[in-house]
Amino acid sequence: MANLYAQVIVDVPTQQTDHTFDYIVPDALVQAVVPGIRVAVPFGRGQRLVQGFVITTSNTSSFAKQAKAIDHVLDFAPVLNTELLDLSRWLAYQSFAFRISCLQTMLPNVMRAKYHKIAVAQDPTLQKSTFFNGQNQLILDDKLSLATQRQIVIWQKENKITLKYQVQDQAKHVQQWFLMRADLDYAELLTTINTRAKRQRQLIELFCNPTLKKISFTKLQQQYHIDRSVINKAVNNHWFTKKQEIVLRNPNSEPISKTTAKKLTAEQDNALQQIINAKKPVLLEGVTGSGKTEVYLQTIEHYLKQGKTALMLVPEISLTPQMVEQVRGRFGSAVAVLHSGLSKGERYDEWSKIEAKQVQVVVGARSAVFAPLTNLGVIIIDEEHETSYKQNDNPRYHARSVALWRGRYHNCTVILGSATPSLESRARGQKGVYQLVQLPHRVANQELPPVEIVDMRQSENLTEQLELSKPLVKAIALNLENKEQTILLLNRRGFASFVLCRQCGFVPQCPNCDVSLTVHLQQHNLVCHYCGFKRAIEHQCRQCKSTKLRYSGTGTQKIEQQLQQMFTDAKIIRMDNDTTTKKGSHQRLLRQFATQGDILLGTQMIAKGLDFPNVTLVGVINADTGLNVNDFRSSEQTFQLLTQVSGRAGRSQKAGRVFIQTYNPDNAAIILAAQQNYELFYQREMQFRHQAAYPPYFYLIKVTVSHRYQAQALKMAYNIIKQIKPVLKTREQLLGPTQPPIGRIKQRYYYQIIIKYRQNEQLFTALHQLLNEVQSYQKRGFLVAIDNEAQQLE
Numbered sequence: 016m017a018n019l020y021a022q023v024i025v026d027v028p029t030q031q032t033d034h035t036f037d038y039i040v041p042d043a044l045v046q047a048v049v050p051g052i053r054v055a056v057p058f059g060r061g062q063r064l065v066q067g068f069v070i071t072t073s074n075t076s077s078f079a080k081q082a083k084a085i086d087h088v089l090d091f092a093p094v095l096n097t098e099l100l101d102l103s104r105w106l107a108y109q110s111f112a113f114r115i116s117c118l119q120t121m122l123p124n125v126m127r128a129k130y131h132k133i134a135v136a137q138d139p140t141l142q143k144s145t146f147f148n149g150q151n152q153l154i155l156d157d158k159l160s161l162a163t164q165r166q167i168v169i170w171q172k173e174n175k176i177t178l179k180y181q182v183q184d185q186a187k188h189v190q191q192w193f194l195m196r197a198d199l200d201y202a203e204l205l206t207t208i209n210t211r212a213k214r215q216r217q218l219i220e221l222f223c224n225p226t227l228k229k230i231s232f233t234k235l236q237q238q239y240h241i242d243r244s245v246i247n248k249a250v251n252n253h254w255f256t257k258k259q260e261i262v263l264r265n266p267n268s269e270p271i272s273k274t275t276a277k278k279l280t281a282e283q284d285n286a287l288q289q290i291i292n293a294k295k296p297v298l299l300e301g302v303t304g305s306g307k308t309e310v311y312l313q314t315i316e317h318y319l320k321q322g323k324t325a326l327m328l329v330p331e332i333s334l335t336p337q338m339v340e341q342v343r344g345r346f347g348s349a350v351a352v353l354h355s356g357l358s359k360g361e362r363y364d365e366w367s368k369i370e371a372k373q374v375q376v377v378v379g380a381r382s383a384v385f386a387p388l389t390n391l392g393v394i395i396i397d398e399e400h401e402t403s404y405k406q407n408d409n410p411r412y413h414a415r416s417v418a419l420w421r422g423r424y425h426n427c428t429v430i431l432g433s434a435t436p437s438l439e440s441r442a443r444g445q446k447g448v449y450q451l452v453q454l455p456h457r458v459a460n461q462e463l464p465p466v467e468i469v470d471m472r473q474s475e476n477l478t479e480q481l482e483l484s485k486p487l488v489k490a491i492a493l494n495l496e497n498k499e500q501t502i503l504l505l506n507r508r509g510f511a512s513f514v515l516c517r518q519c520g521f522v523p524q525c526p527n528c529d530v531s532l533t534v535h536l537q538q539h540n541l542v543c544h545y546c547g548f549k550r551a552i553e554h555q556c557r558q559c560k561s562t563k564l565r566y567s568g569t570g571t572q573k574i575e576q577q578l579q580q581m582f583t584d585a586k587i588i589r590m591d592n593d594t595t596t597k598k599g600s601h602q603r604l605l606r607q608f609a610t611q612g613d614i615l616l617g618t619q620m621i622a623k624g625l626d627f628p629n630v631t632l633v634g635v636i637n638a639d640t641g642l643n644v645n646d647f648r649s650s651e652q653t654f655q656l657l658t659q660v661s662g663r664a665g666r667s668q669k670a671g672r673v674f675i676q677t678y679n680p681d682n683a684a685i686i687l688a689a690q691q692n693y694e695l696f697y698q699r700e701m702q703f704r705h706q707a708a709y710p711p712y713f714y715l716i717k718v719t720v721s722h723r724y725q726a727q728a729l730k731m732a733y734n735i736i737k738q739i740k741p742v743l744k745t746r747e748q749l750l751g752p753t754q755p756p757i758g759r760i761k762q763r764y765y766y767q768i769i770i771k772y773r774q775n776e777q778l779f780t781a782l783h784q785l786l787n788e789v790q791s792y793q794k795r796g797f798l799v800a801i802d803n804e805a806q807q808l809e
């Protein structure tokens with residue numbers, strides 16, 4: 016038999032990013048070793064076993080003499096297809112990451128963590144084999160002989176077995192207590208129970224229905240308000256037995272009402288036609304409430320009819336349950352949903368459905384861009400301007416760029432959609448790199464809501480509660496009277512509540528980082544959001560011992576209380592990080608608001624995508640906080656936020672209106688957002704970006720260096736500059752080293768260098784060289800990060 020070699024990327028991120036190592040494939044594994052599987056191979060001086068991905072195989076090797084043999088295979092079928100293997104190379108190059116971390120990122124978490132590989136016998140005769148020994152499934156460990164590994168691959172190719180991965184995932188299997196029916200005549204029992212023991216009678220009455228075999232404690236408590244003491248007593252009386260059982264959790268278990276395609280408006284139809292005929296990526300710029308979602312859905316439908324698949328990205332999905340419901344409502348079980356709210360096991364289940372081609376539509380947040388869909392017809396990125404599409408940790412990829420790469424690979428339609436496109440995308444639309452498709456009107460031609468700017472510097476506008484102005488309070492009152500709903504936004508970007516001593520001005524600081532500690536009133540402590548440092552709230556100043564402390568800043572809780580005092584009968588729903596930690600809480604709160612709420616008060620998470628027909632008033636409590644952030648995108652982000660949230664008002668029959676409270680009523684981003692004039696904002700902001708040489712005129716790379724000693728960090732930063740500067744072309748710039756606004760985090764000092772470039776291969780080569788040296792720097796206590804397409808410079 017001819018020799019077979021495998022080219023393997025090993026899990027040792029010290030080597031050159033694109034460097035594969037050749038390994039000999041043992042004869043027994045010739046069928047098993049194919050591109051896209053993981054293998055265990057000996058590596059380095061100690062020849063310890065490390066994990067690797069097989070990228071290619073070949074019959075010859077220029078390293079034949081040194082090559083070691085693959086020890087065993089970790090997968091019996093590819094976990095990454097050829098497209099994703101290809102993508103990993105581009106991704107490593109583009110985002111200055113090691114190839115291995117790109118490959119790992121594409122796999123669901125389960126496959127990076129501890130899991131069992133399980134073989135399930137599909138063929139009854141196989142069950143009787145010595146291997147399965149009468150069982151129908153078997154856990155495969157890593158110590159299988161080569162012959163066994165070979166046998167498994169053959170069985171799999173013959174469809175005699177299927178393989179699955181399983182985590183010990185507590186979130187997936189929940190243990191629940193059940194009350195079990197006993198061998199009793201419950202009707203008779205009921206006659207013996209005192210009529211005053213209401214709950215006990217209720218419990219027994221339930222079991223008078225002979226079909227009820229068991230019922231969970233949770234259900235008894237939540238649905239029937241029968242508590243533990245009643246249950247325990249019943250068990251002690253031997254009326255029932257109790258038993259613990261494992262319940263499988265299904266993330267999509269909630270019933271979804273089926274929807275059908277709406278008749279498109281002329282504008283929507285025109286957009287749809289342009290999209291499916293487009294020869295390049297489409298930027299769908301549609302004002303808030305213009306019905307972009309319906310256009311997405313019908314585009315998806317169009318491609319499904321051709322037997323193709325669709326991928327739709329939305330910003331962190333738990334924030335837009337409405338969107339998920341719409342997609343599932345339209346395409347039902349053809350949809351897989353991937354988001355961070357799922358447990359590892361649930362995520363793997365969704366991923367397997369995609370892999371097995373059981374679903375044709377995937378909806379998900381950022382990392383869903385790697386979903387292993389084949390035969391893609393369309394990729395959609397909703398709210399394409401969202402900075403959360405950029406991953407800030409290794410590999411620092413931008414999902415939009417990855418989507419565009421996949422679009423080219425599949426030669427499929429890509430839609431970037433937004434009411435407020437990023438300047439980058441809009442500029443490309445202008446230049447014809449993307450096809451610009453616009454929806455300038457709302458669906459039923461409703462007006463965009465008029466926006467009033469409330470100047471908070473004018474005392475006549477203020478109420479006793481300093482946060483809420485008279486015009487806004489009046490409008491809320493009127494809305495309550497009319498039984499219409501209100502959304503209030505508390506902008507928390509760049510905003511923290513801290514303790515201030517009114518005597519000496521002292522503000523408690525984190526001992527490890529250069530930041531003030533944030534007040535968490537509910538937990539009674541001060542917290543550092545950068546390193547997690549915590550201590551109890553003090554009631555005396557550390558510096559001057561004064562007790563005159565002010566807890567500055569405005570929290571959602573405080574405003575909720577103020578509102579409740581003013582409007583005692585109003586049903587207020589608060590949505591912020593505190594009220595949405597539990598799984599499914601977003602959905603629950605939004606549903607509550609939809610059915611019975613008067614006021615939805617929340618942070619950024621309520622600004623986008625919500626579509627409630629009865630919302631006629633939107634109030635922005637503090638428009639300014641984001642403006643104080645020292646970043647070239649701060650205007651853009653303020654404009655986007657205000658436009659998006661204003662767009663929640665008056666989306667249906669009733670007209671809407673908006674109040675924006677601000678201390679900067681002359682700020683252009685605020686004024687133009689109030690006019691909902693994207694076009695003018697775009698032009699002005701482009702001028703600024705041009706003058707200051709920012710994106711989209713230049714690309715940005717941010718290099719960050721840190722060390723425990725400030726002087727060391729600074730010295731390294733200068734070193735890097737010395738390496739990079741010579742490769743820059745005219746007009747390209749290098750800024751720094753500067754200390755970021757928070758110069759010290761977790762006892763490490765940070766410096767950053769900003770590189771503004773246009774098109775420069777040499778720069779990429781130089782930075783990849785730097786990346787390869789990073790490992791040796793790390794040994795000396797340095798951390799170096801290279802961030803391409805950095806979204807924030809702070």
Ligand SMILES: Nc1ncnc2c1ncn2[C@@H]1O[C@H](COP(=O)(O)OP(=O)(O)OP(=O)(O)O)[C@@H](O)[C@H]1O
Nearest residue numbers: 277278279280303304305306307308309458624626
């Ligand atoms: N063709 C149509 N006929 C009737 N109603 C429609 C049609 N298209 C969309 N709608 C309705 O119009 C409303 C607004 O649509 P949608 O939420 O998709 O807007 P959008 O463009 O995504 O806005 P935003 O950017 O503000 O999220 C929704 O309630 C939707 O059901």
Ligand SMILES: [Zn+2]
Nearest residue numbers: 525528543546
């Ligand atoms: Zn800290």
Ligand SMILES: [Zn+2]
Nearest residue numbers: 516519556559
């Ligand atoms: Zn003091």
